[in-house]
Amino acid sequence: MKNIYKVIARFFMSVESPLMRVVIVIPAMLIASLIFIISIFNNPFSDFSNGEIIDYLVPVKGKVDLSKDIYYYKQESVEVKSEAFGQVEIETWDGILYVNPTELEKDPHPMPCFSTAFDSRFVLGTTQGGIDFLSTITDGILVSFKLIFVTLFSFLLLGISISIVTEYFNTKSIVFKSIIIIFSNIQKVLEAIPILIWVLLSIIFVGYFSDVNDEQKQLVIFFLFGIFSSPALSKLISAKIIELKDEDFVYALKLSGISNFRIIFYHIIRYFCIPIILLQSCYIIIQTLFLDISLAVMGLPFNRGLGVLTKHLEESSYYLDRRFLVITIIIELSFIVSFYYAAKYFESRSKT
Amino acid sequence: MIEKKIINNIFECRSIAKLLFKILLLILIITYSLYTLFSLIPKKSQNFTSYESCTSQTLVDNENVTLNIILDQPIIFTNYLSWLSHSVIGDFGENAMGIPNSIQLLSKTLVSLKMVAIGLILAFMLSTLLIMLSRIILLKHYFVEPILSLSLFHVVFISSFLFTFSEQIGVSRVFAGYIAIVFGSGALMDYYSILNDEVRKIFSKDYLIFAKISGYNRFVFSITELLGKMIVISVSRIPILFSGLILLEVYDSGREFSGLGYLIHKYAIRQDTNQSLHLDLVFNASIIIIIIMVFLFYISEHLYKNLSPRSIK
Numbered sequence: 001m002k003n004i005y006k007v008i009a010r011f012f013m014s015v016e017s018p019l020m021r022v023v024i025v026i027p028a029m030l031i032a033s034l035i036f037i038i039s040i041f042n043n044p045f046s047d048f049s050n051g052e053i054i055d056y057l058v059p060v061k062g063k064v065d066l067s068k069d070i071y072y073y074k075q076e077s078v079e080v081k082s083e084a085f086g087q088v089e090i091e092t093w094d095g096i097l098y099v100n101p102t103e104l105e106k107d108p109h110p111m112p113c114f115s116t117a118f119d120s121r122f123v124l125g126t127t128q129g130g131i132d133f134l135s136t137i138t139d140g141i142l143v144s145f146k147l148i149f150v151t152l153f154s155f156l157l158l159g160i161s162i163s164i165v166t167e168y169f170n171t172k173s174i175v176f177k178s179i180i181i182i183f184s185n186i187q188k189v190l191e192a193i194p195i196l197i198w199v200l201l202s203i204i205f206v207g208y209f210s211d212v213n214d215e216q217k218q219l220v221i222f223f224l225f226g227i228f229s230s231p232a233l234s235k236l237i238s239a240k241i242i243e244l245k246d247e248d249f250v251y252a253l254k255l256s257g258i259s260n261f262r263i264i265f266y267h268i269i270r271y272f273c274i275p276i277i278l279l280q281s282c283y284i285i286i287q288t289l290f291l292d293i294s295l296a297v298m299g300l301p302f303n304r305g306l307g308v309l310t311k312h313l314e315e316s317s318y319y320l321d322r323r324f325l326v327i328t329i330i331i332e333l334s335f336i337v338s339f340y341y342a343a344k345y346f347e348s349r350s351k352t
Numbered sequence: 353m354i355e356k357k358i359i360n361n362i363f364e365c366r367s368i369a370k371l372l373f374k375i376l377l378l379i380l381i382i383t384y385s386l387y388t389l390f391s392l393i394p395k396k397s398q399n400f401t402s403y404e405s406c407t408s409q410t411l412v413d414n415e416n417v418t419l420n421i422i423l424d425q426p427i428i429f430t431n432y433l434s435w436l437s438h439s440v441i442g443d444f445g446e447n448a449m450g451i452p453n454s455i456q457l458l459s460k461t462l463v464s465l466k467m468v469a470i471g472l473i474l475a476f477m478l479s480t481l482l483i484m485l486s487r488i489i490l491l492k493h494y495f496v497e498p499i500l501s502l503s504l505f506h507v508v509f510i511s512s513f514l515f516t517f518s519e520q521i522g523v524s525r526v527f528a529g530y531i532a533i534v535f536g537s538g539a540l541m542d543y544y545s546i547l548n549d550e551v552r553k554i555f556s557k558d559y560l561i562f563a564k565i566s567g568y569n570r571f572v573f574s575i576t577e578l579l580g581k582m583i584v585i586s587v588s589r590i591p592i593l594f595s596g597l598i599l600l601e602v603y604d605s606g607r608e609f610s611g612l613g614y615l616i617h618k619y620a621i622r623q624d625t626n627q628s629l630h631l632d633l634v635f636n637a638s639i640i641i642i643i644i645m646v647f648l649f650y651i652s653e654h655l656y657k658n659l660s661p662r663s664i665k
Contacts (some may be wrong), residue, residue: 014493016493016497017492017493017494017498018491018493019493019496019497019498020497020498024498061634084552087624108653122501133459151627183376188649188653189378189382189642189646191591191649192591192645192646192648193591193641193645194590194591194592194594194595194598194648194649195591195595196594196595196598196599196613196614197594197595197598197616197638197641197642200385200616200617200620200621200638201389201600201620203620203621204393204620204634205389205393206396208392208393245392250582265485286538289537290537293506293508294506294508294595294599297378297508297599297602297603298403298599298602298617298621299602301619329505329509332506333504333505336504337501337504340504340538
């Protein structure tokens with residue numbers, strides 16, 4: 001427990017600017033952690049899932065607004081004509097009626113954020129169409145983290161394995177050297193060309209060649225994105241392996257009869273490469289979140305991550321108004337800031 | 353001062369020829385691989401490029417042709433050679449209106465290159481300014497870092513914000529777009545931190561510390577190394593700026609910003625009905641980007657190798 005406090009303290013102290021630490025990093029980490037925990041528990045505040053329309057009416061409290069609202073009387077929508085002497089005149093299919101305002105009901109949507117006036121279950125309120133906004137966000141976060149997991153899987157798998165094969169098992173045979181040259185050139189080409197171009201080309205080919213559904217298409221694209229980003233990790237681990245493979249302790253381990261697998265994973269990776277891997281993983285998480293938003297902006301039909309909520313940027317659409325847009329941006333930014341400063345922390349650890 | 357020997361090394365015929373051969377070989381491999389993949393997409397003709405000689409193979413009964421990656425290699429290779437022979441002389445086929453695609457591709461390429469170049473210059477100037485300011489600790493903590501943290505916003509958020517306010521404060525939309533490219537999606541933060549680290553690393557080297565103590569100007573001694581690093585860092589940031597540019601073009605719907613990225617997005621993502629005509633534009637635009645980027649990458653690597661003090665023996 002003491003160690004955890006130490007790590008947390010060291011993490012916050014790694015942010016050099018006190019202003020950034022207090023105003024940006026700590027609030028961002030708190031928001032991101034809170035939203036992530038709520039997402040893991042699938043939004044315990046509300047029993048409505050993302051996309052489910054909340055279609056119940058609430059009794060009218062206080063005065064009736066004659067200009068704006070549509071009211072319901074015995075489940076039937078009615079028009080309120082006038083209000084006088086504590087009674088309202090309403091027009092129904094059966095004709096004009098005079099009723100007490102408390103007998104009327106109204107559609108509670110859109111519910112405001114942090115309001116318990118109608119229903120305490122919808123912490124971030126509801127949209128115009130009656131969708132719980134927190135559920136939409138938590139669902140988006142779960143999808144985004146699924147995409148992050150897929151990206152990280154391909155990124156780490158390819159990044160680590162290529163660096164191990166090309167550097168640790170590097171022999172003097174011509175065939176092996178040719179393979180290494182091919183690999184290094186592939187990595188350079190991947191690095192030289194904008195990742196978004198690779199992603200766009202992947203979208204074209206995945207769209208044409210595979211008979212998979214939209215969700216699987218999205219996973220395939222993010223898997224490929226991890227592969228395209230892997231040279232960054234591969235380069236750093238290669239440099240570390242080059243630095244370490246001629247060290248005395250590696251020779252000693254080899255002479256002790258320890259297998260190459262153990263030397264690589266239990267000694268080199270575990271003790272020397274973990275901060276590099278964590279640092280690059282944090283960067284790739286940020287890039288995945290950015291890509292999620294980018295694909296939403298590009299109008300891909302199969303994007304379902306958190307980024308999709310930000311695509312209605314210019315106009316207050318029927319689905320998302322500006323208030324929700326601001327909340328989404330804050331939440332996204334909280335995750336990005338948290339992972340960015342985590343990367344900075346691991347960067348400082350990898351140097352020591 | 354850059355020594356004459358370094359300049360001779362950079363422009364040495366043998367190394368330049370070797371480099372160009374390497375780039376050419378790589379480009380041929382990439383273009384052939386991509387051509388094969390594009391050829392496999394089901395379409396009306398065996399060839400997706402719009403040269404007259406190739407479109408004559410169109411099927412009569414309006415069915416889509418699907419090529420096999422192994423069995424149809426002779427067809428793909430013949431079509432590739434046809435595309436290559438045309439494209440090396442700048443002939444990228446014609447669109448439905450009979451206008452050469454090369455005109456559209458050339459104009460879009462120039463727009464993209466201009467925007468990336470301006471973005472890079474702006475990023476470099478801003479980063480240098482911020483590096484200079486960050487020498488004062490108070491400014492670093494309370495001005496530089498908060499400014500850099502703006503870079504954590506997605507390029508589309510920044511452009512949306514800047515476009516809205518540019519009209520109110522009278523700044524041109526184009527300039528706002530450039531600022532968005534520089535700041536957006538972590539580009540400036542990335543550029544600043546890498547440049548700052550490298551400058552710090554170079555200035556902490558023994559020979560520069562010795563030069564400083566001896567009363568010489570450190571910049572004179574470190575110019576080759578600084579130049580080499582700056583070239584490599586700047587070139588390595590081009591793909592990031594280019595990605596931001598594509599997003600800006602898409603967000604702007606190709607109004608003020610309409611480069612190669614928008615062209616690819618327009619035809620690829622929408623996947624319009626007349627695919628045989630659009631795919632050739634997507635392919636050619638992608639190839640142009642790939643050629644430019646690969647060329648820049650290897651040239652910068654060559655420059656860096658020759659500007660590095662280790663190369664001077």
